[in-house]
Amino acid sequence: NVTAETKEMLRRAKLAHDYGFKYVMCDIMTAGWAGLQTLRDFTQDTKQAIHAHRAMHAAMTRNPKHGISMQVIADSARLIGVDNIHIGTVVGKLVSPPEEVLSLENEMRSMEIEESFRLGTLYQKWYNIKQVFPVSSGGLHPGIVPDVLKILGNNCVLQLGGGVHGHPNGTKEGAKAFCQAIEATMNHIPLEEFAERKENSALRVALKHFGHTKPV
Numbered sequence: 001n002v003t004a005e006t007k008e009m010l011r012r013a014k015l016a017h018d019y020g021f022k023y024v025m026c027d028i029m030t031a032g033w034a035g036l037q038t039l040r041d042f043t044q045d046t047k048q049a050i051h052a053h054r055a056m057h058a059a060m061t062r063n064p065k066h067g068i069s070m071q072v073i074a075d076s077a078r079l080i081g082v083d084n085i086h087i088g089t090v091v092g093k094l095v096s097p098p099e100e101v102l103s104l105e106n107e108m109r110s111m112e113i114e115e116s117f118r119l120g121t122l123y124q125k126w127y128n129i130k131q132v133f134p135v136s137s138g139g140l141h142p143g144i145v146p147d148v149l150k151i152l153g154n155n156c157v158l159q160l161g162g163g164v165h166g167h168p169n170g171t172k173e174g175a176k177a178f179c180q181a182i183e184a185t186m187n188h189i190p191l192e193e194f195a196e197r198k199e200n201s202a203l204r205v206a207l208k209h210f211g212h213t214k215p216v
Contacts, residue, residue, distance in 0.1 A: 093139025093215035
């Protein structure tokens with residue numbers, strides 16, 4: 001996370017680059033559009049990707065009587081040139097209505113947006129503006145990977161923190177369990193069945209620990 005005052009943010013991005021990091025994270029709401037644009041110009045030269053975190057967005061997007069739609073924020077981030085952005089989970093710990101998440105996913109992945117009253121979108125063409133990977137994060141763990149992929153499909157980024165580090169046998173086993181859950185889902189194999197295989201003990205332990213519990 002390089003988010004800071006603009007000059008400090010660039011210093012951190014350069015430090016990350018010098019250490020070989022291919023990605024930097026920016027809290028786009030607190031850095032602001034001007035700061036994000038400056039970071040984007042810098043990372044264009046260093047060939048680093050930007051993960052757009054939306055911390056603090058709820059102060060503007062969750063009040064139904066006034067504020068700014070998350071769709072507008074996501075569109076602005078795409079226009080500036082981030083590489084992936086949080087869109088919610090539907091099944092995670094954060095407030096993320098299905099219609100909003102699916103609308104944001106469509107808005108970030110499509111080159112031409114169809115008008116949809118249900119999703120609250122207007123017709124739009126992105127022309128030469130590249131697509132952005134939608135990121136699902138917040139309260140995820142291996143046991144609910146199938147639920148997330150069923151909603152978002154395969155062309156997304158799943159980001160786990162506690163769902164990996166909270167594995168009873170440590171972070172490495174947590175990462176293995178996550179990968180095994182994805183492999184099982186991609187091959188249409190129930191998690192419990194896949195976990196019974198000898199080589200998938202990490203997933204077996206994770207399912208026993210986390211189950212299939214959805215935070216909300």
